[in-house]
Amino acid sequence: MVAGPTPRGKLTGRLGPVIVIDNLTKRYGKRTAVRGLTCTVRSGRVTGFLGPNGAGKSTTLRMILGLTTPTAGSATIDGIEFRRLSxxxxxxxxxxxxxxxxGGYTAAAHLGALARSNRIPRTRVAQVLREVGLADAARRRVGAFSLGMRQRLGIAAALLGDPPVLLFDEPFNGLDPAGVRWVRELFRRLAGQGRTVFVSSHLMSELEHTVDHLVVIGRGELVADESLAAFSARFGEEAxxxxxxxxxxxxxxLAAEDAxxxxxxxxxxxxxxxxERIGELALGHGILLHEVTTRTASLEEAFMRLTADRVEYAAGEVLR
Structure with a gap:
């Protein structure tokens, strides 16, 4: 098991900065990618960032990091825009x-360049490579890495400065089950140290076991901002x-019964x-049933129900 990133222990036992998104808006010509988004991402917990494809999640993350300039509004970290932070x-x-x-860089060279440009001790490179399980691949060129190894290297880069705030976009992509479990436990550990952890992912089965809080957007607008428990209680009806x-x-x-x-x-x-009613209807119509199981809807199903009218691109068969 990979140890948590606490080489200096600077955050253990206290809460870190928060991300404040205030009326954040981004327009590209006539298209509005993010519209008046307002929410707060707090420290000491893992916050999941959900939304259908095209909802504006990546644009929002880029605006938080100063990579995209907002049309209106602001995104700050402890009251300061990221681009103003040295x-x-x-x-x-x-x-x-x-x-x-x-692809021509080795893992160590890539992290070393980031360390130099941010005045981070070179010793951190070896530390974070060990933390993400890439110590043996330090001298290998990144172009030969699998997607899962690239994900681990990206996480290493995020941890390099031992920061109090961490943002991850689709961090589970390409990871095997052991890697997914490691990332999930890493996020929980980081939040337990008082850090602010903001995670965007389409793998809701993983987020369901990882996050404490949810921020959900659709077509660039805020749809929900609440704890996972509250969200599940509101939208996780039995299925x-x-x-x-x-x-x-x-x-x-069943569709004829308005199900x-x-x-x-x-x-x-x-x-x-x-x-019980499904069984009665099946019996009345002479339909054989092999299994009937009642369960509470998953996070994915609750999310789909909430955002059904905010999806830009949809496929599948749904009967009403």
Whole structure:
């Protein structure tokens, strides 16, 4: 297991800075990518950043980091815009694109250049490479790295300055199950040290076991800003999973009862009807059932329900 990044222990036992997003807006010509977004990302917890494709998540992260200039509003870290912070990696660490590294550099050379430009001790390079499990790959060229190794290198770069604020965009991409578990535990550990951890990911099954709080946006606007528990209580209604050889026939019967039916890989997920009523309807129409299971909707299902009318690009079969 990789140890948490506490070489100097500077944050353990106290809360760190917060990210304040105030009326943040970004327009590209006639298209508005982010519209009046206001929220606060607090320290001491892992905050998940969710939204459909095209919702404005990456644009928001880039504005926090000063890589994109807002049309209006502001994003500050303890009241200061990131671009005004000298030696930025000491204040904020970020992973936005694991592929954004010159393939000709070795892992150690890449991190060494970042350390020099931010006046970070060279000893940190070896430390963070050990922390992310890449010590044996320090002298290998990044161009030969797998996607999972690039993700680990990106996380190492984010940790390099031992910053109190960390931003991650799709950090689970390319990682094997052991790597995903390590990242999940790392985020929890960082938050436990009092750091501010802001994570954007499409892998909601992982976020569900990682985050304390959620910020959800759709089409550039704030949709929800609340704890994971509160979000789940509001949108995580019970669903019934049904397996049957007569998928199409049962879907039509249930849709006629005003249930919401989603069909995926020959399995029906039904909301709006209890399992007992589904069984009665199937029996009445002579439809064989192999399984009927009631469960509370996952974070992914709650998210899909909340953002159904805010998706730019959709696919799949949903019957009502």
């Amino acid at each position: 030696r930025g990696l000491r204040h904020v660490g970020a992973l936005l694109d694991a592929g954004d590294v010159h 019934v999973t049904v397996r049957t050889p007569d998928v199409a026939a049962l879907a039509r019967v 919401t039916v989603t069909v995926r890989e020959q399995v029906l997920t039904v909301t709006g009807l209890a399992a």
